[in-house]
Amino acid sequence: MMVLGLRRAGWVAVVAGLAVLAVAPAAAQPTAEEIMAKAHLAMFYPGEDMRARVTMRLVSRDGKERVRELTMSRRDLQDGGEQRYFIYFHRPPDVRDMTFLVWKYPGRDDDRWLYVPALKLVRRIAASDKRSSFAGSDFSYEDVSGREPEEDTHKLLRGEKVGERAASVVESVPKDPGSVDFTRKVSWIDKATWLPLKEEYYDRRGELARVFTAEELKEIQGFWTVTKRVMKNTQTGHFTEAVFADVRYNQKLSPDLFSERALRAPPAELSR
Amino acid sequence: MLKFSLVEFSVAHPKLIVSLTIIFTLAFMTQFPRMKTDTNPKNMLPATSDVRVWNDEVDKTFALYEDMIVLGIVNDRGxxxxxxxxxxxxxxxxxxxxxxxxxxxVNGFPxxxxxxxxxxxxxxxxxxxxxxKTDQEVAKLRKMLFGNPLFVDRIISKDGKTTAIYVPLEKGANGKEVADKIREIVRKEKGAEKYYIAGDPVARDTFGAEMFRLMAIFAPIAGMVMLAVRYLMFRDLFLSITLMMDAMISIVWSMGLLIAFGFPIHIMSSMAPVFLMAIATDSIHIFNEFYFRYRERKDKKVAIIETMHAVGRPVRYTALATAAGFAVLLFMNIIPVRVFGGLVAFGTVALRILSFSFVPAMFTFVKEKNIEKAARGEDVSFSKASRFLRGLAGFGAHRPQVTVLVGALLCVVAIIGVTNIVVNNNMVEWFKKQSEIRIADTQINRALGGTSTGYVVAISKEEDFIKNPEAMRYIESLQRHLEKLPIVGKTFSVADYVKRIxxxxxxxxxxxxxxxxxxxxVxxxxxxxxxxxxxxxxxxxxxxxxxxxxIWVQLKTWDAQAMEEVIRAVDDYKKAHPFPLELKPAGIAYFNLVWNDEVLWDMVKGFIAALIAVFVILIFNFRSFKWAVVGYVPLLFTILLIYGVVGFSGKRFDMPISVLSCLSLGMAVDFAIHFIGRFKQRLAESSVGTPNSELITESLLWTAARPGKGIMRNAVLFAASFAVMMFAPLTPYITVGAFIVSMMMLSALMVIIYLPALIILLEGWLFRGGST
Structure with a gap:
């Protein structure tokens, strides 16, 4: 399990880092890299698997709404590494039964498939741009399934409270600026749960472009989970609120469930 | 008479009057630091106007931006x-x-x-x-571009030589500033490519900025020209400056008042100084008469008072007519038009008050020796100009039938011309043909779908209605219908995306x-x-x-009428294909159409109102309906002739012309007021009872020679200062310049030649029951 699916030296470094962290004295101040690595795991890899009923409200600057309701299931093949996502759409009504499958590989493009019920057709979808919108929302694919910490360089700026919670403020700058739409990200990572409480993305002009906020944190089966999150595009005024309900971890979802076959006829475990 | 006593008072206490004037002027000047400017012509319509509210709503509904800049990139080798x-x-x-x-x-290849x-x-x-990185990749890009109808004519021209980057602007951004920055960016690129920057915000904001800049250049130039011409006419620098100050002070007063009220200086009000300067030229009649009187009296104070007595009435009424011509604008719908009307009306009144106080007061400071020297030239019998004018009037008075007939024929021709007038407005055409903006627009419009964007919004009350295949097909075939119009370069809609997928x-x-x-x-x-x-x-x-x-409709021209054609085509389509979708126009092209119509028709309304107001004032002035009609003729004639020429020349009746027509009225009638006023005065002075024909003719010729000289001087002065504008880089300025120059010259000629002919011909009618 440890070695399976390792695809990148960077990943090895993280594992090594974590191992070092495990034996290091607990009192040592974690570095920015360590904070971001922990946050990545806390946010995107809790449990072996996860399933949730997600309701996304896409709200335009004048208050008009579009609603997406979907069941999102995740299965990790490896902590911090390869993952599979399955998404079953309930709403809007005309896309009911539409399904979406993502095999996520660290360090290279995902594989994505989409089932179009009206055509009874499964189509591979290109996934070169991880910064593109997820299901038309303000969240990008990376916001949903995580951006690898090794893609950025991190700097611990300060400690700061977000509401009642003590947080570490970390600035991340992409190593390959051409590949992304932001030049700088500032994250407020909760010291208690390692979850990001707030993130600010700055565009190429250095202007604030998007703001992520964790609006509600719940402990579910021992895993701290952001059950309500908002991504706001500060330039257009558009925002998306995603509410995670009915969150379950460790349901023993087999990796084999996440298959092309399931797209056409989703098993009950993935479409509830 | 109140004004008369004001003159006597001013002559008696010149220092007091001058000091008071200076104090007032300084008081108004204190407001200047608070000056705000608004260079956006769009603000002619308030943000609460229907079209702006609707466009804002459409912008919100479809997350659109009000304005877009188009950067065209051309490489002749592709x-x-x-x-x-x-x-x-x-x-x-x-x-x-x-x-x-x-x-x-931002939309472009990347x-x-x-x-x-x-x-x-x-x-x-x-x-x-x-x-x-390789030629194969370029070939692949080429295939993708030409294989996708959403791209052809939008970001790639059919011949592959032109592409475009569409840069929408954030709300409140200044199009000229962003365009200037884009110009800087492309300037750094070395290569065979040519770059063109177009789009409504560029034209609009450049125009706004240029207009202010030109005003800052042309107002002083016009002022200097006027000063020079005055000096040449009267050979006295002090008096020439005094008369200039008259204009300057009234400009300071009215602009100060405007700023004090908290109004921003809008492009329309920025023209006020030049207009006030022009209106101030009316005081030349005072000057003119003063020299004649001084020659006769050899006493400065007496000459001043007599001068004011003689010209007081016409000067007051011409001021009143001018003020009324502008004041009617106060009743229009468009706020900057109202502000402008009020501003100039106030300035005109201020000018007149100054003419009766400040100007006579300043006259008292002039050394008698200087006046004497200057006045020597002012003799009706010796002056060449006076003899020439007398000759002109003589032509009218001695051959009245021929003169009136020729005039009537010209009128008929002019009316034919007027019926040829095309109403249209195109902001890009406010720039000269060789201007960067104009060239950019032409280039991009030739190669791609067009720089002007209009929308047609299809509206149903039912949610998800647009997803019906019938609705999609309806929209699609509406697009094909609109694309048949030659002015429509490209359309696209949700149907295109659905088909593509x-x-x-x-x-x-x-x-x-x-x-x-x-x-x-779907x-x-x-x-x-x-x-x-x-x-x-x-x-x-x-x-x-x-x-x-x-539905996006890219138009190949900024003509306001283009959107009207689109609307007409939409209506035709709706009639031919009934379907439960409402179709409403929107977008910047639609705004331009409404804006143009509103301002234009508001001005036409103002024009008609001014026509009536001026006529009423003439009746009051002459205390006679008949004389008012006669006085009205040169005005009507002048305007008719100018519009006749406009019609024949193919120049379109656009916003600047409509604004001008309104303004011209109050000024073009001035000469007739002076002429008839002084003529009747002369007649009354030199005859008892009903005047005979001989006396009438002689009085007409005298009027042409003496106050007529003032009229000619006024016209020349006016024309000289406005002629400067004909060298401006913006076509509306050229139009303004040409319009005013020809208006002044024509109405002066009309008054000197045509009025005598008319008065002789209508002698029986006019003098029946004696003159007043």
């Missing part, structure tokens, strides 16, 4: 080569860093969403995320380049599209509940 593509990429990168640009929605299918994989992604999902089979059969399929396609495209791609063409669709 833009699809690695060097040009690299430049496009680096230019786009630089544009994405510009403040004021809505960077998330950023525009492309929907393709390659070896079974559906791709919804930017067209050119990276510059092609249908085709791509079916392995790029051209047979599937159609709207699918079911509502579910819904799922759109969902699929929204999953990977930029949010704005879909938002720009359908609203949130899918009850409204927005």
């Amino acid at each position: 833009v699809l080569n690695r060097e040009t593509l690299a430049r496009i990429s680096s230019i786009t990168d630089a544009i994405l860093k510009l403040k004021g640009a809505a960077v998330q929605d 950023t525009i969403t492309n929907v393709t299918s390659e070896s079974g994989i559906l791709t919804v992604a930017p067209l050119m995320p990276e510059v092609p 249908n085709r791509v999902l079916h392995d790029d089979d051209a047979g599937f380049d159609v709207i699918p059969e079911t509502k579910e399929a 819904g799922q396609y759109l969902f699929l599209f929204s999953m990977s495209a930029k949010a704005s791609d879909l938002n720009n063409v359908v609203d949130y509940p899918f009850s409204q669709a927005n």
Whole structure:
């Protein structure tokens, strides 16, 4: 399990880092890299698997709404590494039964498939741009399934409270600026749960472009989970609120469930 | 008479009057630091006007931007080569860093969403995320560009030589500033490419900025020209300056008042100083008469008082007519027009008050010796000018039938010309043909779909209605219908995306380049599209509940009438194909149409109101309906002739001309007021009872020679200062210059030749029952 699916030296470094962290004295101040690595795991890899009923409200600057309701299931093949996502759409009504499958590989493009019920057709979808919108929302694919910490360089700026919670403020700058739409990200990572409480993305002009906020944190089966999150595009005024309900971890979802076959006829475990 | 006593008072206490004037002027000047300017011609319509509210609503519903700049990039050997593509990429990168640009929605090769299918994989992604490295990659890009109808004529011309980057502007951004920054960016690129920057915000904001700049240049130049001409006429610098000060002071007063009231200086009010300067030339009549009187009396004070007595009435009434001509604008709908009307009316009144106080007071300071020297030339019998004018009037008076007939014939011809007038407005054409903006617009419009954008919004009350295949097909065939218009370069709508996805999902089979059969399929396609495209791609063409669709119509011209044609075509289509979708126009092209119509017709209304107001004032002035009619003739004649020429020349009746017509009225009638006023005065002075024909003719000739000289001087002065404008780089200024020069010269000639002819011919009618 440890070695399976390792695809990148960077990943090895993280594992090594974590191992070092495990034996290091607990009192040592974690570095920015360590904070971001922990946050990545806390946010995107809790449990072996996860399933949730997600309701996304896409709200335009004048208050008009579009609603997406979907069941999102995740299965990790490896902590911090390869993952599979399955998404079953309930709403809007005309896309009911539409399904979406993502095999996520660290360090290279995902594989994505989409089932179009009206055509009874499964189509591979290109996934070169991880910064593109997820299901038309303000969240990008990376916001949903995580951006690898090794893609950025991190700097611990300060400690700061977000509401009642003590947080570490970390600035991340992409190593390959051409590949992304932001030049700088500032994250407020909760010291208690390692979850990001707030993130600010700055565009190429250095202007604030998007703001992520964790609006509600719940402990579910021992895993701290952001059950309500908002991504706001500060330039257009558009925002998306995603509410995670009915969150379950460790349901023993087999990796084999996440298959092309399931797209056409989703098993009950993935479409509830 | 109140004014008369004001003159006596001023002559008696000149120092007091001058000091008071200076104090007032300084008081108004204190307001100047608070000056705000508004260079946006769009603000002619308030933000609460129907069209702006509706356009804002459409902008919100479809996440659109009010304004867009188009950067055209042309390479005569084709833009699809690695060097040009690299430049496009680096230019786009630089544009994405510009403040004021809505960077998330900039569309060009590197950023525009492309929907393709390659070896079974559906791709919804930017067209050119990276510059092609090999010729094969360039060939692939070429194939994608020309294989997607959404791109052809939008970001690539059919001949492959032109591409465009569309840069929407954030709300409140200044189009000229962003355009200037883009110019800087492209200037750094070395290569065979040519760059063109176009779009309404560029034209509009450049025009606004230029207008202010030109005013700052032309107002002083006009002032200097007037001063020079005055000096040549009267040979006394002190008096010439005094008369100039008259204008300057009234400008300070009225602008100060405007600023004190908190109004920003809008492009219309920025023209006020030049107009006030022009109106101030009326005081030349005082000057003119003063020299004659001084020659006769040899006493300064007596001459001043007598002068004011003689010219007081016409000067007051011409001021009243001018003020009324502008004051009617106060009753118009458009706020900057109202402000302008009020501003100039106030300034005109201020000018007149100054003419009766400050000017006579200043006269007392002039050394008698100087006046004497200057006045020597002012003798009716010796002066060449006077003899010439007498001759002109004599032509009219001795051959009245011929003169009136020729005039009537000219009128008929002019009326034919007037019926040829085309009403239209095109802001880009406010720039000269060789101007950068004009060239850019022409180039891009020739190669691509067009720089002007209008929308047709299809509205249903029912949610998800747009997803019906019937609705999609309805929209699609409406597009094909609109594309038949020669002014429409390209249209696109949600139907184009649906067709595109249908085709791509079916392995790029051209047979599937159609709207699918079911509502579910449409819904799922759109969902699929929204999953990977930029949010704005879909938002720009359908609203949130899918009850409204927005059809983009790219127009190849900024003619306001182009959008009218589109609206007409939409209405025809609606009639021919009844369907439960309401179709409403919107967008900047629609705004321009409404804006143009509103301002233009407001001005035409103002014109008619001014015509009536001026006529009423003439009746009051002459205390006679008949004389008012006679006095009115040169005015009507002048205006008719000018519009006749406008009609024949093919120059379109646009906003600047409509504004001018309104303004010209109050000024063109001045000469008739002076002429008839002084003529009747002369007649009354030199005869008892009913005057005989001989006396009438002699009085007419005298009037032409003496006050007529004032009229001619006024006209020349006026024309000289406005002629400067004919060298301006903006066509409306040239129009203003040409219009006013010809108006002044024509109405002066009309008064000197035509009025005598008319008066002789109508002698019986006019003098029946004696003169007043």
